[in-house]
Amino acid sequence: MKSIYILTLLSFFVIVINLSSCDQSIDNLYTEKSRIQFKYFKEDTVTQGQATVYRRTYFDRTTLSFGMSDDEVQEDTAKIVVEFLGDVSNKDRTYRVRINPDSTTAKEGVHYKPFSSTQTFRAGRRKDTLSIVVLRKDLGTSFINPVDYRLTLDMEATEDFNLGMKDGLYTHLYMNNYLVKPKWWDGVGSLMFYHPKKWKILISFNEKWANKEKEPFNFNNGGREYFEALRNYLEREPTFDDETGARIYIDRLVEQNN
Incomplete structure (x- = not known):
């Protein structure tokens, strides 16, 4: 009976220590730098019978098309959403993106305006946008042989941010000048x-x-x-x-x- 009591007491102390360790790991989850990434999924609510469930859709691209634009519109701005995992800061921070040459077909100065690899993530925000000006003149208008130009970006770590989730560390910007057939x-x-x-x-x-x-x-x-x-x-x-x-x-x- 005494041995059972001792084993029970020891088990209790083990549980308390484990819980304490778990609490500490949760509390310290974001004591290091926040983790930066491109937004790569969205969540919508869907009604199934009498229940409402969340549906997550993943994506790895943004498309800017001039297909619906008036002829006089010669440039437009693509906005790529950037987010982080961690606590909101009360000061501006910087993140950095790199153009991936192996996956990029768009040409700087021809299909888009040059932009800085170092960008500002503004204070007090959980999401911000990377703005890239796209140029229309040299984007093909062919309906028979449509062409998309692609700019692939990789996220890089900085003094302010570590890297986030794997699927959010890259994104593609597609640019075109034709009207893609609607889904319906x-x-x-x-x-x-x-x-x-x-x-x-x-x-x-x-x-x-x-x-x-x-x-x-x-x-x-x-x-x-x-x-x-x-x-x-x-x-x-x-x-x-x-x-x-x-x-x-x-x-x-x-x-x-x-």
Whole structure:
């Protein structure tokens, strides 16, 4: 009986010591420098039956496209979100990014303006943005052979920050000058084949058509009047593909005789 009592007492002390060690490790988790990274996932709430769950989506890129921009717009700013693991600081800190030459196809001064490898993470924030000015002039406009230029960035440690999670230590910036087909297009049979000029005409009818993720009038056949208006417009107003010179109709491209 006495030996059982002693074993129980020893077990109690072991548990107390382990708990103390765990508490200490948690308390000291961010006593070192904060850990910097590119934002690489987002969380959304999704309703499943009567329950609401969180869904995490991972990504490793930002895309800046001039496809919807007016012709006079010759530059735009891409904003890449940067975050850290740790405590918010009451003073500005610096982080550093490096262009990865093996994965980069964009050219500095041609497709984007030069930017400093050393950036400021402003005080009082958990997230900040790395701003890169993208230049339109030399981005291809081809619909038939679309080209994306890529700028790949790697995060580097500094005096203010250690490195964060592995998947957040790099990111890609894609740049283009064409209108990528929206995700919902192929699911709308009345629109027939995709052409960026057809989509732009839809947007001119109603700006809600600019939604890239989902069709804005997909209930009660609400888009029917727009599809018919698009068909009539293309019949009435000659509209041509800039590369081939073919005339665009709702259901076909027609080559023009010289």
